[in-house]
Amino acid sequence: MAKQRVTIVEMGLRDGLQNETVTLTPSVRLELIQKLVNSGIRRIEIGAFVSPKWVPQMAGSGELVRSALRLQKEKRISRNIEFSALVPNEKGMIMAMETGIREIAVFASASESFSKKNINCNIDESFARFEPVIALAIKNKIKIRGYLSACFGCPFEGKISEAKVVKLARRLRDLGCYEISIGDTIGVATPNQVESLFKKIKKVVPAKKIAAHFHDTRGQALANILAAYYLGVRTFDASVGGLGGCPYAPGAAGNVSTEDVVYMFQGMGVETGISLDHLVAMNPWLTEKIQHPLATKAGRVGKLIPSGRI
Amino acid sequence: MAKQRVTIVEMGLRDGLQNETVTLTPSVRLELIQKLVNSGIRRIEIGAFVSPKWVPQMAGSGELVRSALRLQKEKRISRNIEFSALVPNEKGMIMAMETGIREIAVFASASESFSKKNINCNIDESFARFEPVIALAIKNKIKIRGYLSACFGCPFEGKISEAKVVKLARRLRDLGCYEISIGDTIGVATPNQVESLFKKIKKVVPAKKIAAHFHDTRGQALANILAAYYLGVRTFDASVGGLGGCPYAPGAAGNVSTEDVVYMFQGMGVETGISLDHLVAMNPWLTEKIQHPLATKAGRVGKLIPSGRI
Numbered sequence: 361m362a363k364q365r366v367t368i369v370e371m372g373l374r375d376g377l378q379n380e381t382v383t384l385t386p387s388v389r390l391e392l393i394q395k396l397v398n399s400g401i402r403r404i405e406i407g408a409f410v411s412p413k414w415v416p417q418m419a420g421s422g423e424l425v426r427s428a429l430r431l432q433k434e435k436r437i438s439r440n441i442e443f444s445a446l447v448p449n450e451k452g453m454i455m456a457m458e459t460g461i462r463e464i465a466v467f468a469s470a471s472e473s474f475s476k477k478n479i480n481c482n483i484d485e486s487f488a489r490f491e492p493v494i495a496l497a498i499k500n501k502i503k504i505r506g507y508l509s510a511c512f513g514c515p516f517e518g519k520i521s522e523a524k525v526v527k528l529a530r531r532l533r534d535l536g537c538y539e540i541s542i543g544d545t546i547g548v549a550t551p552n553q554v555e556s557l558f559k560k561i562k563k564v565v566p567a568k569k570i571a572a573h574f575h576d577t578r579g580q581a582l583a584n585i586l587a588a589y590y591l592g593v594r595t596f597d598a599s600v601g602g603l604g605g606c607p608y609a610p611g612a613a614g615n616v617s618t619e620d621v622v623y624m625f626q627g628m629g630v631e632t633g634i635s636l637d638h639l640v641a642m643n644p645w646l647t648e649k650i651q652h653p654l655a656t657k658a659g660r661v662g663k664l665i666p667s668g669r670i
Numbered sequence: 671m672a673k674q675r676v677t678i679v680e681m682g683l684r685d686g687l688q689n690e691t692v693t694l695t696p697s698v699r700l701e702l703i704q705k706l707v708n709s710g711i712r713r714i715e716i717g718a719f720v721s722p723k724w725v726p727q728m729a730g731s732g733e734l735v736r737s738a739l740r741l742q743k744e745k746r747i748s749r750n751i752e753f754s755a756l757v758p759n760e761k762g763m764i765m766a767m768e769t770g771i772r773e774i775a776v777f778a779s780a781s782e783s784f785s786k787k788n789i790n791c792n793i794d795e796s797f798a799r800f801e802p803v804i805a806l807a808i809k810n811k812i813k814i815r816g817y818l819s820a821c822f823g824c825p826f827e828g829k830i831s832e833a834k835v836v837k838l839a840r841r842l843r844d845l846g847c848y849e850i851s852i853g854d855t856i857g858v859a860t861p862n863q864v865e866s867l868f869k870k871i872k873k874v875v876p877a878k879k880i881a882a883h884f885h886d887t888r889g890q891a892l893a894n895i896l897a898a899y900y901l902g903v904r905t906f907d908a909s910v911g912g913l914g915g916c917p918y919a920p921g922a923a924g925n926v927s928t929e930d931v932v933y934m935f936q937g938m939g940v941e942t943g944i945s946l947d948h949l950v951a952m953n954p955w956l957t958e959k960i961q962h963p964l965a966t967k968a969g970r971v972g973k974l975i976p977s978g979r980i
Contacts, residue, residue: 579929580892656889
């Protein structure tokens with residue numbers, strides 16, 4: 361049997377940093393991108409074209425995208441690396457296009473209340489906002505990734521209907537998203553729920569177009585990734601260091617840590633293309649920049665170390 | 671189909687506390703036991719009859735066992751609660767018997783080097799030490815649990831042969847252990863390795879006599895528990911709060927957190943008999959006693975809370 365392979369989509373610079381209290385300058389973020397690329401990561405969401413008034417951590421995303429693309433042009437970063445950025449509306453899309461980026465991401469929520477709280481509009485309105493973004497992307501041959509958040513639960517509505525999630529996933533596919541990232545934004549899912557929902561989504565979106573996006577709020581993320589992997593999903597969103605999930609803060613809601621995901625798949629003999637040693641080596645640098653111990657576990661200890669008593 | 675059920679064996683008071691820097695008095699530990707019992711936990715390893723010179727955190731284990739058993743006698747703790755204690759040798763066994771405890775645990779390692787480093791003897795010598803312990807236990811109708819540590823890897827020897835683990839598991843079974851706890855003491859296993867090893871162990875020890883004991887050093891514990899569950903294992907060792915694994919310390923090697931395990935199984939519709947709400951409610955008390963934020967995730971946030979941005 362051919363070796364299995366998974367793709368990690370690195371979220372640290374966007375979903376990670378936007379939930380950190382410290383704001384990193386575009387030049388530190390560029391350094392982070394270079395370290396990630398050196399570790400073998402090939403897909404990176406660089407930032408978001410949102411108002412710095414609302415999300416100061418994403419300020420300078422345009423400058424950062426330009427710098428990264430320039431490094432690719434100068435062959436200091438491989439052309440194989442795929443960069444993307446989150447775009448909430450037409451204004452953001454125009455800014456994104458000015459940078460020359462070749463992939464953008466749009467986002468919707470599976471919960472009406474979560475949508476309203478997060479992006480201040482209901483689900484249909486959020487899709488209406490996509491329309492000009494997607495039209496511009498298609499016209500300019502820019503790839504479109506779609507996020508669907510709160511797919512397993514919402515702090516305001518509780519459990520979300522699977523049928524609703526499936527319907528919205530299909531809607532994102534029909535709009536032209538080449539990949540749909542199914543998010544457990546508040547980290548409430550357990551493996552059986554992942555199995556149940558992803559089975560249904562696979563009927564309308566092929567597994568190769570599905571990404572799984574788990575937050576580790578209740579420690580379930582890796583078990584959920586395993587459940588999704590068993591169902592044929594091969595693309596997983598993760599944040600280096602578990603950025604966005606501070607081990608001090610109650611309610612920390614970070615993405616699953618890239619290192620923990622890489623460790624699991626490497627142990628399972630599944631190719632990730634990523635060097636865990638590289639990620640472990642960059643941990644002290646990242647910890648210093650973020651100014652608190654990172655949530656990652658495998659990223660702190662690496663492959664094999666002595667331990668305490670039995 | 672009848673509802674599935676799993677049993678959690680609470681390790682916090684022994685495997686947890688022995689790896690914490692702070693030492694809790696027997697009376698605080700008794701308070702902890704009462705809180706655990708109130709949450710619905712029914713099997714608790716209370717302590718260890720080891721020298722307080724080597725493991726000061728376990729000092730007063732005899733006093734603690736006596737107090738817990740007295741509370742049972744007075745019906746202030748249900749008689750259904752099963753308490754056990756770790757016993758390393760004949761001297762410890764005599765001390766254990768003096769308390770009236772009805773279950774003890776012996777431990778061996780699957781790695782020669784790990785055995786030497788941890789208990790200062792090779793594997794055969796450790797089995798020789800059991801002999802009088804087990805003879806006394808059988809004579810006095812005391813249940814015997816067997817631990818096998820470093821089953822997936824050892825910091826000194828690397829990977830451990832599956833055949834060796836299987837042989838030692840059988841040896842513990844033959845000696846009279848009613849349950850054998852297969853430990854990933856340094857937290858290196860990944861789910862496929864769990865699947866492979868447990869399949870082989872099941873050929874010599876029935877699944878109902880196997881417990882899975884995972885440390886979360888590399889964030890893999892819950893995914894590994896899921897893999898073991900899929901193979902029919904129904905008993906899992908876990909530590910409340912993830913005791914023994916400090917989120918600050920590099921190389922933290924705590925047991926998987928009881929709360930995260932309970933959260934997963936409850937989400938999966940599997941009966942644990944344990945109230946997550948109770949465990950969440952005791953988290954601030956335990957954090958104060960341990961003097962650092964606990965490693966548990968579900969134990970800090972509980973079932974459903976608002977989160978950050980998508």
